[in-house]
Amino acid sequence: MSASIEDVARAASVSVATVSRALRGLPNVAPSTRARVLAAASELRYVADPHASRLAARRSLTVGLALPMIGTWYHAKLFSGVEAVVAATGYDVLPFTMTGTGGVDRFLEDLPFRKRVDGLVVVDAPLHPDQLGRLVGAGVALVTLGLRCEQAPSITLDNRAAARLAVSHLTGLGHRRIAIIGGVPDDPFRFSAPVDRHRGYVDALSAAGITPDPALAVPGNFSLEGGAEAMQRLLGASDPPTAVFACSDEMAIGAMQVARDAGLRVPGDLSMVGFDDHDVSAYLGLTTIRQDVTGQGERAAQLLLGLLAPTGGGGAVTVHEVAPTRLLVRHTTGPPPHPTDQFD
Amino acid sequence: MSASIEDVARAASVSVATVSRALRGLPNVAPSTRARVLAAASELRYVADPHASRLAARRSLTVGLALPMIGTWYHAKLFSGVEAVVAATGYDVLPFTMTGTGGVDRFLEDLPFRKRVDGLVVVDAPLHPDQLGRLVGAGVALVTLGLRCEQAPSITLDNRAAARLAVSHLTGLGHRRIAIIGGVPDDPFRFSAPVDRHRGYVDALSAAGITPDPALAVPGNFSLEGGAEAMQRLLGASDPPTAVFACSDEMAIGAMQVARDAGLRVPGDLSMVGFDDHDVSAYLGLTTIRQDVTGQGERAAQLLLGLLAPTGGGGAVTVHEVAPTRLLVRHTTGPPPHPTDQFD
DNA sequence: GGGGTTGATGAAAGCGTTTTCATCCGTTAG
DNA sequence: CTAACGGATGAAAACGCTTTCATCAACCCC
Numbered sequence: 001m002s003a004s005i006e007d008v009a010r011a012a013s014v015s016v017a018t019v020s021r022a023l024r025g026l027p028n029v030a031p032s033t034r035a036r037v038l039a040a041a042s043e044l045r046y047v048a049d050p051h052a053s054r055l056a057a058r059r060s061l062t063v064g065l066a067l068p069m070i071g072t073w074y075h076a077k078l079f080s081g082v083e084a085v086v087a088a089t090g091y092d093v094l095p096f097t098m099t100g101t102g103g104v105d106r107f108l109e110d111l112p113f114r115k116r117v118d119g120l121v122v123v124d125a126p127l128h129p130d131q132l133g134r135l136v137g138a139g140v141a142l143v144t145l146g147l148r149c150e151q152a153p154s155i156t157l158d159n160r161a162a163a164r165l166a167v168s169h170l171t172g173l174g175h176r177r178i179a180i181i182g183g184v185p186d187d188p189f190r191f192s193a194p195v196d197r198h199r200g201y202v203d204a205l206s207a208a209g210i211t212p213d214p215a216l217a218v219p220g221n222f223s224l225e226g227g228a229e230a231m232q233r234l235l236g237a238s239d240p241p242t243a244v245f246a247c248s249d250e251m252a253i254g255a256m257q258v259a260r261d262a263g264l265r266v267p268g269d270l271s272m273v274g275f276d277d278h279d280v281s282a283y284l285g286l287t288t289i290r291q292d293v294t295g296q297g298e299r300a301a302q303l304l305l306g307l308l309a310p311t312g313g314g315g316a317v318t319v320h321e322v323a324p325t326r327l328l329v330r331h332t333t334g335p336p337p338h339p340t341d342q343f344d
Numbered sequence: 345m346s347a348s349i350e351d352v353a354r355a356a357s358v359s360v361a362t363v364s365r366a367l368r369g370l371p372n373v374a375p376s377t378r379a380r381v382l383a384a385a386s387e388l389r390y391v392a393d394p395h396a397s398r399l400a401a402r403r404s405l406t407v408g409l410a411l412p413m414i415g416t417w418y419h420a421k422l423f424s425g426v427e428a429v430v431a432a433t434g435y436d437v438l439p440f441t442m443t444g445t446g447g448v449d450r451f452l453e454d455l456p457f458r459k460r461v462d463g464l465v466v467v468d469a470p471l472h473p474d475q476l477g478r479l480v481g482a483g484v485a486l487v488t489l490g491l492r493c494e495q496a497p498s499i500t501l502d503n504r505a506a507a508r509l510a511v512s513h514l515t516g517l518g519h520r521r522i523a524i525i526g527g528v529p530d531d532p533f534r535f536s537a538p539v540d541r542h543r544g545y546v547d548a549l550s551a552a553g554i555t556p557d558p559a560l561a562v563p564g565n566f567s568l569e570g571g572a573e574a575m576q577r578l579l580g581a582s583d584p585p586t587a588v589f590a591c592s593d594e595m596a597i598g599a600m601q602v603a604r605d606a607g608l609r610v611p612g613d614l615s616m617v618g619f620d621d622h623d624v625s626a627y628l629g630l631t632t633i634r635q636d637v638t639g640q641g642e643r644a645a646q647l648l649l650g651l652l653a654p655t656g657g658g659g660a661v662t663v664h665e666v667a668p669t670r671l672l673v674r675h676t677t678g679p680p681p682h683p684t685d686q687f688d
Numbered sequence: 689g690g691g692g693t694t695g696a697t698g699a700a701a702g703c704g705t706t707t708t709c710a711t712c713c714g715t716t717a718g
Numbered sequence: 719c720t721a722a723c724g725g726a727t728g729a730a731a732a733c734g735c736t737t738t739c740a741t742c743a744a745c746c747c748c
Contacts, residue, residue, distance in 0.1 A: 071424030
């Protein structure tokens, strides 16, 4: 079918060993020989069979990308970033989605993975630190994104500070009844972002002398629908909020729509701040916490490839990076309806 | 390091051939033997090395997913669909993004691909039918998505009919000056969707006795920004439209924002219909043409796996499926500002 | 009972690379 | 002039599977 290394060797009148060396740019090949081999290879349109070479070299030249799902804005952006830098280096990327709760176990049981990938970017780490530790112990190069674990480099956000910033913006505008739309109620993963964001929310309230009202903290599932349902619940409360901090822009968008359908003006009657800076947020004028998701994906890939590089694995200390976030004030936040009423 | 097939063979006191057969569920293995092998394998936590097995079996057990990019809503959804069904069958999916114009050539030159994947889902086919034909000729199982090519099964939309439907909705409401926000001006790919949608647009106008005004057809690049810029241009025209058909929801969203910023009410002063039914569209009340992108991805994967299945490759006639679309009337379309004026 | 089946098994030949190790030869140092 | 050296090369042994082919026993039907 297609040319093998032997065909090239024959065409260039050298041994397969020399072809292998010449083609991979290894030293100790005479320049004239290398040229001859290169010519023969391109003449025959030879490309090394990846499986054969990976078997022989005992490296898969593949990095796995494990994430809870793909198809959401956040994960797609992340994927995009990772893929871009990984592909540029000749590695393959093997996506692995662990949808649902069983997915995580599947992931761990799928030890084929261990033989398939040289390294792994684990996103939103729906894994126990122990489990991650086991992976590291098993010799898989690992970078985590969204959760910090001591054994491996990570990229995270200062979620608490970011949330504090968002909510302070709200208190600064005079809001006293501020709701938070957060993660999933019965967290099947111990995903820390929603927890940390909730802490930042509490921080900011406390700083403004406000006691958090449990009725104002509702789960939103990080989805449009979840945000909408959450808002529904908030509006049904006896004393509805004048402002909402949604832990993702998608939830914010869903929530805003419900609010507007209920006749509330945003920001006139209700202020809304989101988290992410989703592509559409700029067009909706959503005030939000901006983060560069694609950039984080790229960075994670770079870290991983660094680990994989012949030189990198050794002495380097595992680095924990905190990606920057900032508050983007647009047009969905403003003073509460009757600010003075709240202060008497 | 980790157990090999020989270890299992030894542990079960059989030959490696028998282990291979037993583990893969091949016939002609005594039940008792199979049980013994299974036990030994699970005891040793044995998993076949994928590279070795792929090399020996001469199948990569991988399907490639070639798309112009990842990170947009549309492509992420597609990916999600493909990945879900492919992963369920034990195949790997290898994403290949051909960003930019050079990407396509890279894709074609990357014949490693041919040795790496058993089949390919090509999305939005930024390839010449000739090039696709060559791929098919080279023995790669192929399914195209978004463009139809005779040599391979495909999943497409009836873009023309869908656009006709969208624009008819507008003419039906009484609009006469209807703009279209379409694809990229100097189409580096000969991507047919925008072209067909434009045809449908013209169809609908003609049916209503309207002569298309070239000034009302502007490119939008299928992005939020592009949609915004397009709207900018439309508003600057001497005789602005009262309705806009955007070839994607993202463009519609960008355009709507610009329109609203310019003081226009939607749908009071301007009607807007999009295409896709993006996740957020429901929450924005955007009237649009709905398509099930994830479903199309799933279907494409099924077709491809069917081709790959031992039985499937042979006699089956290549099928061209047309995924359904329908008009979803929400709240961004209404009669033109002064309908009667238009009919004098 | 004997020849033909049939099913279970193992030996061994690939699959297409990489990599080790030995060889060969032209240089350089002594 | 010889010995040691180092760079270029090839032979061959992995790498860890799959698959063909041969073997062997048990079985079946006149």
